Amino acid sequence: NHTTETGPSTGSAMPSVAPAGKSLRIAVIPKGTTHEYWKSIHAGAIKAQQELAAKGTAVEILWKGPAREDDRNAQIDVVQTFLSQKVDGIVLAPLDSQALVSPVADAAKQKVPVVIIDSALNSTDYTSFVATDNKKGGLLAGQQLAKVLGGKGKVIMIRYQQGSASTEQREAGFLDAMKAVPGITLVSADQFAGPTVDTAYKSSQNVLSRFGSQTNGIFMPNESSTRGMLLALKDAGLLGKVKFVGFDSSTDLVTALKANQLQGLVVQNPFKMGYLSLLTAVSAVKGEKFEKSIDTGVTLVTPENMNTPEIQTLLNPPIDQYLK
Amino acid sequence: MSTTASPSVPTEPPKRLPPMSASRLLSLFGPFIGLLLVTLLFSIRPDVREHFLTPDNFRIVVTQTVITAIGALGMTLIIISGGIDLSVGSVLALTSVTAAIFLRGHQSPWVALLAAITLGGVVGIVNGSLITALRVTPFIVTLGTLGIARGAAKWLAQDQAVNAPPTWLNNLVATYPEPSWLIVAPGVWLTLILAVVTAVVLRATTLGRRIVAIGSNETASRLSGLRVDFLKIGIYALAGLYFGLAGGLQFGRLGMGDPTGNMGAELDVIAAVVIGGGSLSGGEGSVLGSLLGALIMALLRNGSQQIGWSDYVQDIIIGVVIIVAVALDRLRHRKPAG
């Protein structure tokens, strides 16, 4: 159980905000808890916590997400409950750009700083925004696919789920990239993969059954959909024959990349996101200086560049080192 | 008014019933016992209690309960009449999207809310009509409309969350209401008023008694000259109005219409009714019980989070509480075995 981690309390440098012996309580609220992506964020936050502790600021991380990544109500409830617990600061990956506006406004009223991570929020009440440029990610993926296709061919994109802002931006970015290449036609871009690998697998099978024989390239906008498509390609005997670019990383996907079953993965830096967001939140609580907006960057990983040390740290964030 | 006809205690064996026995006391306060137990559970640890037993937290929990509670009121009517409605989650999404679309089209908030309520009623009429016309069980019809309403919501919303400018609708389920003398959100008061109205309808009106009669023995009701089909359509329509209202409030809560939201809400709503003493075979159910059932579930989620239990502990505990609550309820009024 790693729900709450308490750093060693070695007294505080700022007794006015955090009286001696009492640590700062920062709630970190992901969109979900199951994906490796969120674990990396958690690990990054813990790294920041340990560094802060070493500098004499004790921070308690309250890690809690909604059960499902599409349950806006549940995430609102989580935020509100933390507010009633009087946490000192909040790091939030909003499930939705609109739905979380009012709880964040509540936080602002109570003078609790909120650092938004991962996805945007339609509001000005937050303290700082630490995120990836998802549209740029989609664009990178599209450019890579166009490159490996030699600028022509038929392409499939299966969307993730309705109402998921970050993947919608990736999809939009990808479509922009495709539009820029006249030799490429999109044969299917309006089906959805659904929330799990299983749903993505079925969806991919069905779409491939119709278009598989004529398809040259594929893009999938997140980890579970990329995984599902890999399974479907394997079934259809198309692994390696169709050019395929995915998004996000996991052990399986990295293996596929190595085997040249994927020609590219666009990865974010969730570890850095978690790390920076906690530091930013603590700075805000303590009234120190902080950045209003931080881009943690997207990187295109290809079979060629995947063994470079920078990419290796991106692909294998030191999760185990921080999360037992 | 006759008090023995209370829908929550209908099957007590009549003759040998002691006037105010332990079992009768239990049956009156039974639903509160669950509430009390859950509250105690989270008040043991002082560090949790400190944040749990506060007016602020109470405010948060009751506000979180509103949508499930209003849904549960409608569902209580349906379940007492021997039916069930699985389409609630989808209808919440559909009507909240509708409210958002109206607002986005610069209609007044009143019109938007009314549109949501009306659409809820329309879906109810469709459900009721299909059930009576096709003679298909409510479970299946509403499983079908679950898909249809969800599809309609996605279609209306063009597969995207529908944002709308803020209006007073957003204040309806705000945790800190304006004006602040309201103490809790207007939506909470609305829920209470609706609950009283529903309880009165069930106990004191012909409609209410007929709802119980249909759930208790449909054939007998038909043979007694009740227009069962007509009544059923009416019940689903009425409940649909509640669901539409809940959808309107759901819009207010999020400030947007989410076509993929509230999935699985039907199970929460049904669980609330059954925890509160409703019987899925019809004829039994209590308005107060359903409200408390909804509250218990919200309290459980809230408390689990405050105590810092993981997601899976929460899943497990809520599952256990549902079973235990209903088991206690069965002990209260045990039926003679066959």
Add this chain to the structure above:
Amino acid sequence: MSTTASPSVPTEPPKRLPPMSASRLLSLFGPFIGLLLVTLLFSIRPDVREHFLTPDNFRIVVTQTVITAIGALGMTLIIISGGIDLSVGSVLALTSVTAAIFLRGHQSPWVALLAAITLGGVVGIVNGSLITALRVTPFIVTLGTLGIARGAAKWLAQDQAVNAPPTWLNNLVATYPEPSWLIVAPGVWLTLILAVVTAVVLRATTLGRRIVAIGSNETASRLSGLRVDFLKIGIYALAGLYFGLAGGLQFGRLGMGDPTGNMGAELDVIAAVVIGGGSLSGGEGSVLGSLLGALIMALLRNGSQQIGWSDYVQDIIIGVVIIVAVALDRLRHRKPAG
């Protein structure tokens, strides 16, 4: 009374039954009609038909059906006995995670599969025992275990998908099986064998007869000497074994155990049974029907995606088909009113 029947007793068809009426034909081929209609629907457009009506696509669809179909077989037993099980989705997740964990721990695939099946049976025993011991309706008990099993899955998996090395389990539900003379995945054959066994149990054994009897009138069954509680536990346990097997195959299909997977699968499984002629009030249900029900639903999704309908059109069409299929079924054997 004599128990040794003389073999000479004539067993010609009962006297006044019309030899082969339209309604009898309908009731035999009814479930196929739905299948045919759906197939026709997607075969109208030549460009879709070209890819839809192919052996390869058939292979894909039947393979996708396997898990729902096996679940539906177990659910058929439960529904015929007058019960219901909402925990299926969670049990699928729990048992697929279990299989993954065993494999990751370097157990043989046989052990992993057996573990999944056994655990499914254990959850079934728990469900059955709670239902009979607490006298709480199956809907509520399994709503509770839905949460509990889901929580257990997340806990076992430590909130993460559990990856495991590939074994022959992954071949069980592969679209192109090895050896290739199998034509379809071994899992499909397994499903068919299980279906035959289940149908034989239901029609030709005392157990089957008792399952039907309990679903038809529990009190009368008890008074006729059936050990109803014992049987019920057995039925949920047996169905649990099916669910466990389905969970094992689910693992095989993905090559991983996903603790958050298969949410809502219970509704698919129940819908399959009911589309196939099962009645939620017990006593009725057909193995063949349930299989076809599962197939119809998979075919609908497959076809909709091939034809390129949007998600919402799919939602709506599937909803409509569920209602229409059951309405047709009701026409087939209409019960006397009043």
Add this chain to the structure above:
Amino acid sequence: MTPELLTKQPAVLEMSGIRKSYPGVRVLDDVSLTVRSGEVHALMGENGAGKSTLMKILAGAVRADAGTIHLDGQAVEIDTPLKAMELGIGIIYQELHLAPHLSVAENIFLGREPQRLPGWIDSAKMRRDAQDLMDSLGMTLDVRTSVGGLAVAQRQMVEIAKATSRKAKVIAMDEPSATLTAHELENLWKLIRRLQAQGIGIVYISHRMDEVFQIADALTILRDGHVVGAKPISEINRDEVLKLMVGRSLDETFPKIVAEQGQPVLEISGLSRQGVLEDIHLTVHAGEVVALAGLVGSGRTEIARCVFGADKMSGGEMRLGGVPFSPRSPHDAIAAGIGFVTEDRKEQGVLLDLSVRENISLASLPKISTLGFLRRRQEQANAKKSVEKLRVRTPSIEQQVGNLSGGNQQKIVLAKWLQTAPKLLILDEPTRGIDVGAKLEIYGIINDLAAQGVAILMISSELPEVLGMADTIVVVRDGRIAGTLSRAEATQEKVGQLALSG
């Protein structure tokens, strides 16, 4: 009313040319029925003759294929129960139809509750009116109690109150007396006389010949869906009625054969059950028929349920075949050789959705199976034999039991238990709703069983049956044994007196 006066009365109800078929069965064929104002018109016929169906058509619960109905000389179309009610037709169905979660008062006034304002129930008035009704029926029953907890006879009285409380021109009563004992029956008859005086026409269905000749003014007899006779009661006698009903002459006296008694099979001593039974002593020998007599609610069924393991006893002991016996479930009791024909056939006796064959074999599945597999042929053969032996009127053994007439369903229950070849057979109201011919067959079966050494414990509310068939009569009152009489010493008066006051 005298017959002469009656024939001058106008007809309130005229049904003519009524036809009704179900798949495979023609139930009613050109049936006519004329009921005059103030007349009690008995409708008689064997089980499955079509009596209930005719009444359901009258009440709008079933639609006829053809035929006309006139009320007060005017042709009417009755398509729903509501319509029938509005036209002034009241009915007491053979199978009770009450809402268990509602109170007695609410059931009586369901659908036409007294209202203060439109839609608002005036519950005080409703309660008063209901109480008055029950009082006038001689029932001491608080109308606020919910129907779910009432005994069958009490529910029957609620049905009667419900049907008669409406402003009706015609009231149909489908075997109202089947579940009643003498006391309630007397009240029912008083009520019928009152209704009669108001000029209401009454259709009265019963299989009890005595009753019919006591209360009816005229009589219509159905056989196989045809009217085979319609006469004023004064122009017909019992033998003729019997002959018309069954198509042959019948000797109506009880065919009791006293069998040789063997060892005690069931010995009950000091049996009690909290709040229901106290200190019951009872012995049934092989070949003996012991009848439990008593008023409704006296606890006879409870005794049977305890013996059968369906209810737990709280004190006392039982021996079966000389060895101590304490069944924990019906399963135990059946395994030990007990059979139990329950009184409530719809809830506890038959499985309405299943076929005749499946119902008959339900309690004896182990006997017709090998290693858990059913021997289908044997099952069919057994079912056929039973159907023939008990003369069940059914198109086939595959017919759903729910489609059989009430009396035929009762025969299926009996057939089911005969399959188990019990040592002790408990019969709770075994001839309820059974026609005269079939009754005689059942009595014959009881004789046969007794002759084979089966012990029989019979519960019956029909005194003549008790007196006619029992070797020993045990009278139960308020959960205690009020007295035991041998066949020789028992008379109607003695039993009645014991049942009422000891």
